[in-house]
Amino acid sequence: MGLFQPDTDIFCHRDALREDYQPDEIVGRDEELQQYIAALQPVINGDQPANVFLYGKAGVGKTACTRYLLSELKSDAVEYGVDLTTIRTNCEDLSTSYQVAIQLINDLRGSENRLKPTGYPRRQVNEWLWDELDSIGGTIIIVFDEVDHIEDDSILYQIPRARANGNLKEAKVGIIGISNDFKFRESLSSKVQSSLCEKELQFPAYNANELRTILRQRADTAFYEDVVPREVIAKCAAFGARDAGDARQSLDLLMEAGDIAVEQDADQVTEAHVDEARAALERSRIVDGVAGLTQQGHLVLYALVMLHEEGKTPTRARAIQDRYKIVCDRAAVDSLVPRRMRDHLNELAMLGIASRVERNKGEVGGRYYEYSLDTNPDLLLEALDETVDMVGVTESIRKRRS
Structure with a gap:
């Protein structure tokens, strides 16, 4: 008998629990699905697609609902004679409209005549993109997942306006933008908001x-x-x-x-x-x-753990900055300016290691953030032990506990 045998007791189709699994039916999102269907309805009528912006935390069904509805839409489009193409681009590693345009062109061209990441005039890249979209023709829906990674939003304005501006003649293009960042919409220029956020859907937890x-x-x-x-x-x-x-x-x-x-x-x-x-x-x-943090990130984390163990959290960034400077001195490392130190604090909050809460004390106290540890400190100390112990902080904390 071999070392590996099929599981016959617990799992029969373990992949059904994975992120990329698409169930036959979406459950728990009835209201959002109805709004989404209404936003996509122009496509099946043969009209210009609406631009749809979805936002909500990770894991609340935005991408799953999009995959499901676009699959249903493509099936229905065949039945009703609508020429529909869908393209999905993840923007996680794309920070500029230029990079997004290059990625779209390469997706549309497949393996042939792929463009290099850089080295072309922006106007030429845009013309190539319009040519590729028009060569497909019909109705095209472009899904930009993690759209908030795009730092300049020009492409989010150009694509929805391409037909009206005479750049597209054969293709009707709509955008679906998906974001985990609730504040991304506020960072968009007003002209992009009016085009990208034509239909806006929030997915609650x-x-x-x-x-x-x-x-x-x-x-x-x-x-x-x-x-x-x-x-x-x-x-x-x-x-x-x-x-x-x-x-x-x-x-x-x-x-x-x-x-x-x-x-x-x-x-x-x-x-x-x-x-x-x-x-x-x-x-x-x-x-x-913890393993993914830089040396400075570890030092900021050490400072926050020390303040937590002393019962001094939640606390403002300036108190953490003071302790962080002491930790840096012990490690013989130059400390960062407060703004850069706060960047590392915010990274800890993004990773779920720390929490960040906004406080508003009115006209006298103003608005500021308070930080606290949001993770089991014992597990954190174990993880810090696996990094280079530059300052002996973990040992000093354990001695204080005993």
């Missing part, structure tokens, strides 16, 4: 009931019958709702609990497996987050 529905749907496909009891679904959903209303987080938790059940040769996934899975995922998240 899932509540526990919605997460239970999603998890049950996926579990029925991913696991064998009677392997995942109701209380396990409820616990995974409760954790997800409490943390961020993030379906992705709840699904990852359920998958990790299933993996632990397989490891332990169990007949069912239990609540104890969920607890073990949560601890394992949290440890992994923290280790990965």
Whole structure:
């Protein structure tokens, strides 16, 4: 008998819990789906597509709903004789409109005549893009996922206006912009807001009931019958709702609990497996987050951990700056100016290691942010031990505790 054998007790289709799995039906997003369908309706009528802007936290169904509805739309377009093409571009590594245009041209051309990342006049690149879109013709929907990574928004204005400006003759192009950043819309120029945000949909965080529905749907496909009891679904959903209303987080938790059940040769996934899975995922998240920090990021984190252990958080950035300078002196490293130090604090908040809360004390006190640790300090100290211990802070904190 070989080392590897098919799982016949727990998982029957584990991939159903993955982010890229597309269920046959979207659950927990009825209201948003109805609004989205209405926004896409002009396409099936053969009219110019509306430009749609979706925003909400990660893991709340924006991309899943988009994939699902565009698949349905393409199917219906065939039935009603509408010539429809959809293009999806992830903007995570694209910071300029120029880069986005190059990426779109290369996506449209396929492997032939691909452009280099740089070296062409902007006007020429735009003309190539219009030529490629017109050569496809018909109705074209371009999905810009993580659209907030584009720092200059000219392409978000040019594409929706291309037909009116005479740049496109054969193609009717619409944009779907997807963003996790609630404030991205405010950063757009007014002319881009009026075009990109023609139809605007906000996806709120899932509540526990919605997460239970999603998890049950996926579990029925991913696991064998009677392997995942109701209380396990409820616990995974409760954790997800409490943390961020993030379906992705709840699904990852359920998958990790299933993996632990397989490891332990169990007949069912239990609540104890969920607890073990949560601890394992949290440890992994923290280790990965800390490992990805720069030396200065570690020093800022050390300063925040020290203040937390002394009971001095939440606190303002200037108090953290004072402690950070002391840590830098111990490490024989030059400290950063306050603005750069705050950039590292904000990175910690983005990683979920710290939290950042805005305070408003009115005309006298003004507006400012308070920072605090948002992670199990023991796990953080373990992760910091795995980095180069430049200042011996972890040891000094443990001595203070004992």
